[in-house]
Amino acid sequence: MEPLEKLRSVAQDPFGYARASQPAIEKPILGYFCSYTPEEILTAAGVVPFRIFGTQGDISLADAHLQSYCCSLVRGGLEDALKGNLSFLKGAVFPHTCDSIQRLSDIWRLNAGMDTHFDVVLPVKLTTRSARTYMIAVLNSFREELGQSLNVSISDSDLQQAIHTHNRIRDLLGRIYQLKSQHPGVLASADMYAIMKAAMVMDRPDLADHLDALWADLQVRASEATSTGRKRILISGGICNHPDIYHFIEEAGGDVVWDDLCTGTRYFEGKVEEAGDPIEAIADRYLNRVVCPAKHMGITARGEHLRQLVKAHQIDGVIFLFLKFCDPHGFDYPYLKGFMDQAGIPTLLLEVEEQLPGEGQFRTRFETFVDML
Amino acid sequence: MSDSSKRTDPEKEKRKIKSVQKMKEIMTNYYIEAKGAADTGKKVAWITSGGPVEPLIAMDVIPVYPENHGAMVGASKMGIDLCEKAEELGYPRELCSYARADIGCAVTDGGPIGGLPKPDFLVCCNNICGTVMKWYEVAARYYDVPLFMLDTPFTHREFPPAAKQYVIDQIYEYIAFLEENCGKKMDYDRMQEVGRLSLEGLRLWQAVLDSGAHKPAPMTAFDAFFHLALIVTLRGTQVAVDYYRQLRDEMQERINQGIGMVPNEKYRLLWDNLPVWYRTKWLSDKFAGHEACLVADTYTSAWSGVLPLLDEENFLESMAVAYSQVYINVSLDLMIDTLRRLIKKYDVDGLVMHSNRSCKPYSLGQYDLQKIVMEELKIPTLILEADMVDERSFSESQIETRIDAFMETLKS
Secondary structure (H helix, E strand, O other): OOHHHHHHHHHHOHHHHHHHHHHHHOOOEEEEOOOOOOHHHHHHOOOEEEEOOOOOOOOOHHHHOOOOOOOHHHHHHHHHHHHOOOOOOOEEEEEOOOHHHHHHHHHHHHHOOOOEEEEEOOOOEOOOHHHHHHHHHHHHHHHHHHHHHHOOOOOHHHHHHHHHHHHHHHHHHHHHHHHHHHOHHHOOHHHHHHHHHHHOOOOHHHHHHHHHHHHHHHHHHHHHOOOOOOEEEEEEEOOOOOHHHHHHHHHOOEEEEEEEOOOOHHHHOOOOOOOOOHHHHHHHHHHHOOOOOOOEOOOOHHHHHHHHHHHHOOOOEEEEEEEOOOHHHHHHHHHHHHHHHHOOOOEEEEEEOOOOOOHHHHHHHHHHHHHHO | OOHHHHOOOHHHHHHOOOOHHHHHHHHHHHHHHHHOHHHHOOOEEEEOOOOOOHHHHHOOOEEEOHHHHHHHHHHOOOHHHHHHHHHHOOOOOOOOHHHHHHHHHHHHOOOOOOOOOOOOEEEEEOOOOOHHHHHHHHHHHHHOOOEEEEOOOOEOOOOOHHHHHHHHHHHHHHHHHHHHHHOOOOOHHHHHHHHHHHHHHHHHHHHHHHHHHOOOOOOOHHHHHHHOHHHHHOOOOHHHHHHHHHHHHHHHHHHHHOOOOOOOOOEEEEEEOOOOHHHHHHHHHHHHHOOEEEEEEOOOOOOHHHHHHOOHHHHHHHHHHHHOOOHHHEOHHHHHHHHHHHHHHOOOOEEEEEEEOOOHHHHOOHHHHHHHHHHHHOOOEEEEEEOOOOHHHOOHHHHHHHHHHHHHHHHO
16 A cells, blocks of 8 residues: 555544554554653553544443533543443553543543553643653653553663654654645645544554655655645644545635644654653653643743744634634634734634534635635 | 511521621722732732732732632622623633633723732642633733743642652742742741741631531531632631631531521532532522531632641641642542542531533543442432533523432432
8 A cells, every 4th residue: 555545544544453453563552632642652662652533423421421511532532432442452641631631531540441541740831940850750750650561661772762763753744744835735635634643543663664655755746746726724723633624625725734733733843852861852842842722831832833833834824723612722712813813814713523513614614714815 | 678578587697607797898808908009019919719829928919819709700690791701802602701701800890899900920820720821821911910830730649759849849939939029038937927827727717617517507518608718818817817716616606506507407418619609599598498508518628628738847848739739639539538528527418519611620520429429428419510600501490400309319
């Protein structure tokens, strides 16, 4: 299978991929919800980190544990766990993310019936020396706890090798994103989504090889890519689990050329220093990377970052895409929109749940928005 | 109105808590002083309800609590208007109604006291939620003032040494922040005295709450919601100590005289989560109508709940560690321990949980807690879906039906 086909197929059925690949790779799989999950430590322990995106089906079992005013990512993830759809997981890793995921961790531990469970209570504040010291201590304890739980020792050289693999993946994803920004016709926007989704669930060394091959293909394609004539769109928000959104935007006359999503650029931005203490290096990436709104790094860090992205990628319009009931993103929206208003960039706000509203309604909103640009 | 209805009912008079008047006086004076801070040259800091206020008191800074103000907005039934103001600015309706109401007040100088005094700086402690961090970031941008974030790691199973060191380090960073923003050094003797007063206030508040264990209970959780204000806003002052001593003595006197708050108290209930501020009277009457008394709650006991972790000899550092482990900054396992203890201590017949749309860390997980309480402790439970300030999330008929049905179960 050519690399893009492979990534598309994984993205389409990540559970199927996990179940089918597990016997061959003989690695335990651990689920996670957050871009602050220290994947390098998991990879070094011989684990496949598997991102959970929320369920595709209806939510029924999770209703016995979570109120309706909890976001669909948390409810959907629990639903899949309770239904047994995630039975290929040996457990899950919960970095402290937000109020909802913090509680999900307890509910998951009490009800999901998995072998292992890890809480990695990282600092929320990322601006001080004491926060850095604490983060390093938390990552070190996680390294120890994970090793004990899986009965493996995680050496510095295992970590260094894992860091190298993850840096390679980040570098390739970054290059593919840059290529898409330079030549929007090189890949469909929905393919960018598929690549990212696959990147967060595949066995990472295998993924790196696929991305390498894809990169080689894309360079050839880029030389042949012609202008699409579409408007340049950036999506900003938390997680996007709706490939249809990308189709609709393209049909309305827009290319998604960049994003500010935790399942997009926030996943791969920033390198881990390959020299020196590996755990300190992992911590330093988190302390320097653009923040998730559930973390604190000054009061305008995200606004300034977005302004810079819009300029660097000549963005025509920004779509804010949030999960309903996501508090951290909800609080940031008015100020981020304010930054965009000041920069003269039109914006559109979409609050979505697991299931998208009627297709017609969505198309119309995108068409109106793109026409306005 | 006929003459007879104007006459006071001696039975009702007897049940009224006399200290209420004093409390109202103290709170009025407090807000007058806070609003007049610009004239007296005192600094004003906004601080979250679970935050360490004691260093502010020691530095002679006036602490102002947007959450206490949010409760006032709710009790004054001004929540919808103010929340809608924030929604017009783009804040989603799903966000905490304290935060929305506060943002609504800031931009309109509206609300029950015409807006809060503007802050000179902000102190935010995330031991109660991640929401306060986002809310205070909004305030820091709006007022263009410095923000100090005190980050208190959540306890899932334990509070490890690294977390202890992290919060202790931050207490000294906090003091350095205060020294810079106040232009003077911390007086550590004064700080020690404030710490002593804080502890004394907390012990007295706990003694007030303990009185609910007596049958009949001399006060209810609804009274505790009202009298809580000082342990939040003036903790560490002599005023709070004197007031709670008076209130404790009044409760003791009521116990001596056998005065219960609910006439013919038959059923004793435990409340979970924040109050429904705009319906406290209605709910209180509703339960009293069933001869049910809410004798305790998990909310007002959260402040004094960490007393065993506080050390008068090492107040500052023990405070950092203690405040990190308040009731909602811990896992469901640890919360169930508290519920078990309260159910036993107050000899409770049922648990009423307010599923509060505004407060995810408090409310998510309640269904699991409910299940454990019912299965393990065999205590009937009731979940009321509502919101602490936003009345649009309160359905009177639905809640009334649920309370009636729950009380029928208890009585049968």
